[in-house]
Amino acid sequence: MFPVHMSTASSDGNTSRLPVSSGCEGMNYRTFRWTQTMLFAINEINNMDELLPNTDLGYVIYDSCFTISKAVEGTLTYLTGQDEAVPNYRCGTGAPLAALVGAGGSDLSIATARILGLYLFPQVSYSSTCSALNSKFQFPTFLRTIPNDEHQSTAMAQLVLHFGWTWVGTVAADDDYGKYGIKDFKEQVEEAGVCISFSETLPKVNSPEDIRRIVQTVIESTAKIIVVFSSDVDLSPLVLELIRQNVTNRTWIATEAWVTSALINQPGVSSVLGGTIGFGVKRADIPGLQRHLLDLDPYADPLNEEFWETLFNCTLDYSKALRKAKERAKAFNGTISKATRVVPGGLCTGSESLAQLNNTYSDISQLRITFSVYKAVYAVAHALHNLEHCEQGRGPFIGIGCADITKFEPWQLMYYLKNVRFKVPHTDEEVYFTDGDVEGFYDIINWVVDGNGIISYVTVGHYNGSAAPEERMTIMNDSIVWNNEALEPPRSVCSENCKPGTRKGIRQGEPVCCFDCIPCADGEISNMTNSRECVLCSGDHWSNDARDACVPKIIEFLAFGEPLGITLIVISAFGALVTIAVAVVFVAHINTPLVKANDAVLSFCLLFSLMVTFLCSVVFLGEPRHWSCMTSQVALALGFALCLSSLMGKAALLMLRAQAKKAARAKAKAAAKAAKAAAEAAANTGSPDVITTNTTNLSHVTAHVKPDSLNFAHQRLITAVATLIQALACTVWLIILPPYPVKNTSAQNIKIILECNEGSVVFICCIFAYDILLALLAFIFAFLARKLEDHFSEAKCVTFGMLVFFIVWISFVPAYLSTRGKFMVAVQIFAILASSFGLLTCIFLPKCYILLLKPERNTEEMMRPHDKQRDGTSTGTSASLATAATEVNATVASTAIDD
Numbered sequence: 028m029f030p031v032h033m034s035t036a037s038s039d040g041n042t043s044r045l046p047v048s049s050g051c052e053g054m055n056y057r058t059f060r061w062t063q064t065m066l067f068a069i070n071e072i073n074n075m076d077e078l079l080p081n082t083d084l085g086y087v088i089y090d091s092c093f094t095i096s097k098a099v100e101g102t103l104t105y106l107t108g109q110d111e112a113v114p115n116y117r118c119g120t121g122a123p124l125a126a127l128v129g130a131g132g133s134d135l136s137i138a139t140a141r142i143l144g145l146y147l148f149p150q151v152s153y154s155s156t157c158s159a160l161n162s163k164f165q166f167p168t169f170l171r172t173i174p175n176d177e178h179q180s181t182a183m184a185q186l187v188l189h190f191g192w193t194w195v196g197t198v199a200a201d202d203d204y205g206k207y208g209i210k211d212f213k214e215q216v217e218e219a220g221v222c223i224s225f226s227e228t229l230p231k232v233n234s235p236e237d238i239r240r241i242v243q244t245v246i247e248s249t250a251k252i253i254v255v256f257s258s259d260v261d262l263s264p265l266v267l268e269l270i271r272q273n274v275t276n277r278t279w280i281a282t283e284a285w286v287t288s289a290l291i292n293q294p295g296v297s298s299v300l301g302g303t304i305g306f307g308v309k310r311a312d313i314p315g316l317q318r319h320l321l322d323l324d325p326y327a328d329p330l331n332e333e334f335w336e337t338l339f340n341c342t343l344d345y346s347k348a349l350r351k352a353k354e355r356a357k358a359f360n361g362t363i364s365k366a367t368r369v370v371p372g373g374l375c376t377g378s379e380s381l382a383q384l385n386n387t388y389s390d391i392s393q394l395r396i397t398f399s400v401y402k403a404v405y406a407v408a409h410a411l412h413n414l415e416h417c418e419q420g421r422g423p424f425i426g427i428g429c430a431d432i433t434k435f436e437p438w439q440l441m442y443y444l445k446n447v448r449f450k451v452p453h454t455d456e457e458v459y460f461t462d463g464d465v466e467g468f469y470d471i472i473n474w475v476v477d478g479n480g481i482i483s484y485v486t487v488g489h490y491n492g493s494a495a496p497e498e499r500m501t502i503m504n505d506s507i508v509w510n511n512e513a514l515e516p517p518r519s520v521c522s523e524n525c526k527p528g529t530r531k532g533i534r535q536g537e538p539v540c541c542f543d544c545i546p547c548a549d550g551e552i553s554n555m556t557n558s559r560e561c562v563l564c565s566g567d568h569w570s571n572d573a574r575d576a577c578v579p580k581i582i583e584f585l586a587f588g589e590p591l592g593i594t595l596i597v598i599s600a601f602g603a604l605v606t607i608a609v610a611v612v613f614v615a616h617i618n619t620p621l622v623k624a625n626d627a628v629l630s631f632c633l634l635f636s637l638m639v640t641f642l643c644s645v646v647f648l649g650e651p652r653h654w655s656c657m658t659s660q661v662a663l664a665l666g667f668a669l670c671l672s673s674l675m676g677k678a679a680l681l682m683l684r685a686q687a688k689k690a691a692r693a694k695a696k697a698a699a700k701a702a703k704a705a706a707e708a709a710a711n712t713g714s715p716d717v718i719t720t721n722t723t724n725l726s727h728v729t730a731h732v733k734p735d736s737l738n739f740a741h742q743r744l745i746t747a748v749a750t751l752i753q754a755l756a757c758t759v760w761l762i763i764l765p766p767y768p769v770k771n772t773s774a775q776n777i778k779i780i781l782e783c784n785e786g787s788v789v790f791i792c793c794i795f796a797y798d799i800l801l802a803l804l805a806f807i808f809a810f811l812a813r814k815l816e817d818h819f820s821e822a823k824c825v826t827f828g829m830l831v832f833f834i835v836w837i838s839f840v841p842a843y844l845s846t847r848g849k850f851m852v853a854v855q856i857f858a859i860l861a862s863s864f865g866l867l868t869c870i871f872l873p874k875c876y877i878l879l880l881k882p883e884r885n886t887e888e889m890m891r892p893h894d895k896q897r898d899g900t901s902t903g904t905s906a907s908l909a910t911a912a913t914e915v916n917a918t919v920a921s922t923a924i925d926d
Contacts, residue, residue, distance in 0.1 A: 029130075031330065033054075034051070034052060051090055051092035055260070056338070072084055079408055079412050087105070090330070091129070099138050106142070123435060124437075125149070128407065129152065130150075130152070133156060133159075137160060149407070151406055152169065152173065156176040156179060163462065174464070174469065175467060179306055184215035187252065194222055194519045195223060195252040196244075197254045198262075199226070200229045212254060238264050242269055259290040259291050275299060278303070278304065279304075280304060282305060287393040294480075296482065297476040297480045300474060302509040306471060312391075312453070320389050320391070325377050393484055401451070402451055406447055413447065466493045471502055473508060476508075487507050527558070529558070531544065552570045568580060582779050583848045584849055584852075591849075598860050599644045606638045606867060620885055622878075640670065641863050647855060653767055656783035657761055657766050660766055665750065672746045676746050677825060680742055767784055768784070769781075782851075825869070831868075832866060835865060843855060
């Protein structure tokens with residue numbers, strides 16, 4: 028059974044008469060070559076002495092017309108032995124039927140195998156590859172000499188994965204071959220992550236609308252790879268439409284059913300199908316076949332006659348040719364000539380040359396399905412040979428019997444056919460069936476277009492389904508010529524690969540192959556292509572700029588050797604040297620009234636504390652250690668405690684002096700007013716003696732004011748006690764929750780900041796709050812004493828010093844909180860240095876100015892507080908009060924003289 032024709036002839040659809048078998052149309056030269064190959068193999072076997080030497084093979088050929096109905100009709104005809112198909116009834120005579128070779132396509136074989144299986148009638152197919160035929164429950168007598176489509180689907184899936192295509196379209200014929208083949212292919216590629224852009228089905232009945240719709244889908248799709256599971260007959264209309272619309276820049280993946288088909292490989296397809304790559308069954312040369320094909324007798328049977336007439340566009344029937352000549356003459360109102368009556372036009376001689384045509388029928392360069400037909404005939408012959416030469420008593424059937432070659436049952440031949448094993452003549456290939464199938468071996472074929480636009484089939488690899496998975500496919504990538512003669516494989520992806528440093532982002536409602544590449548977040552990386560997730564770096568690592576590797580975080584601390592650190596060290600050293608210089612000046616002038624008046628011991632304590640604050644800033648630099656974390660904060664707290672407590676003691680003394688001075692001044696003013704009133708009274712009464720008495724009493728009241736209720740010993744005690752309190756608090760802090768170095772990985776993502784953890788926020792706040800309290804008390808005391816007049820205004824100096832201190836540290840808080848890392852340390856050091864320089868300048872600069880530049884003011888008289896003249900009135904000192912009394916006496920005396 029061969030599909031010699033491509034379709035059945037259309038009927039008139041009349042249902043009022045008995046239906047008859049439909050005729051066939053559209054001869055297929057390729058399948059006609061298959062029929063001649065079977066005849067060649069039968070003749071070859073009949074001429075052999077070693078194979079069936081005592082038996083000749085006969086044959087009956089039936090044309091399935093590539094339709095299921097004709098295949099079923101032919102099967103019933105075989106079984107009944109008469110032209111009319113009568114199921115379950117056989118009236119034929121003669122030699123028994125052995126097996127069916129056929130029936131062509133998979134859907135045809137499925138239809139015939141269901142019927143033949145009921146009778147256990149052997150069927151050997153040469154081109155039915157559908158995986159549905161695997162089931163021995165449904166098709167117990169079906170065998171094939173062509174590989175199962177499971178192998179081909181796997182091979183096509185591996186080809187797609189081999190070239191990295193993740194976005195493909197599929198086209199399948201509307202039959203079992205197409206449906207099962209594309210289903211197996213989809214399952215395998217989708218499991219591997221490949222997405223199907225579109226999936227179309229070719230109509231079995233010619234439908235231009237469906238063909239145009241499929242072509243439009245191909246045009247609109249971004250998939251560059253299209254897998255086609257179809258026969259050449261079903262695919263041909265689609266190819267013609269693709270040529271008409273000039274659909275190029277696509278790579279087609281072909282199955283064995285059309286990869287070497289001359290029906291598809293027609294002029295003009297090179298621009299559309301050039302670069303096609305597909306799988307062809309094993310190829311072989313059959314010696315003598317071409318001579319057999321070219322020696323065809325056109326008069327041997329009606330099928331040969333039709334082939335000859337179709338091929339040469341003539342007729343072998345003289346009467347038919349004469350009738351056509353008369354019809355043509357009548358159409359042109361002429362008469363047929365005598366010569367035309369002898370040799371009518373369009374008459375074949377039967378001696379035309381087949382060799383000169385060089386068509387599909389005589390082309391034996393790609394004997395693949397043809398070779399499969401050849402093997403199928405030999406498989407049946409070898410099974411019959413084994414049945415014929417069965418030795419009695421050693422047979423396979425009940426009672427160790429053998430079958431009779433002249434009258435055997437189909438199931439008996441089926442036993443031998445399933446177990447047959449032979450080598451194909453002229454080749455080394457050994458054929459045997461495993462569950463009715465042969466090994467899955469394919470040639471990988473590439474359609475290469477030459478300079479003349481002619482497509483040739485080039486083998487670029489092999490696929491062996493029985494090999495180990497990693498060794499099944501062998502392909503020579505460099506030998507493949509792709510569409511438009513490109514040497515590089517086409518790319519067919521819905522979305523480009525996501526590079527390392529990004530991850531796939533799913534697009535809602537689209538296949539998984541369509542995605543967005545989303546950059547990894549800070550601290551996350553992906554070091555593979557098409558990563559689905561980004562990996563978080565460990566605590567001490569961070570992602571690089573490309574987000575494809577975790578790199579160690581930058582370790583940050585304010586180092587001694589960097590420019591900022593050097594600058595701070597220089598400033599600290601300068602402050603310490605200036606402090607030492609001031610101390611040297613005080614030592615040099617230690618016996619002078621100015622130094623004595625300021626309590627040298629307290630001044631040196633103050634200078635020592637400033638020295639500590641200057642130098643402790645250096646401890647903040649460098650990599651934090653346990654000792655540095657504890658030393659830096661404690662030294663700073665104690666240094667400022669000593670400094671501020673010393674200033675508080677001085678300010679307290681100045682405040683008491685100012686209060687005492689204020690009280691004395693109030694008494695002096697009251698005495699002056701009393702004296703003035705007495706003088707005026709005396710002047711009015713004319714007794715001058717009262718003036719002298721009142722003046723002497725006023726001077727006595729305002730003289731010798733002693734405001735120093737706090738002496739130097741009290742100041743030193745205040746300083747010692749205040750500093751001791753701070754020292755105790757720091758000791759408790761260091762014992763209970765001391766500061767310690769930590770790696771801060773949360774402040775800045777890309778850095779590890781080495782810093783000191785203060786241990787206890789409560790302790791650190793209490794300690795520095797205590798310093799602020801001392802500073803606040805010192806400022807209040809100094810502010811209250813700011814009007815105490817002396818020649819260097821020490822109260823004002825302390826007031827300004829404390830104002831600088833507060834301004835610096837108030838500015839420090841927002842600056843400190845707005846910085847991170849080493850700059851926090853820098854801000855803190857700047858605050859320490861600025862406040863230390865402010866105190867040093869405000870407290871000691873006026874004193875050094877007098878000691879060094881104005882020594883004439885360094886006297887005990889100048890050290891005493893004095894009153895400042897305000898608008899020519901007295902300020903309340905003894906001298907001023909005496910002057911005022913004298914003036915009053917003079918006024919009274921002049922008044923008396925006038926009187």
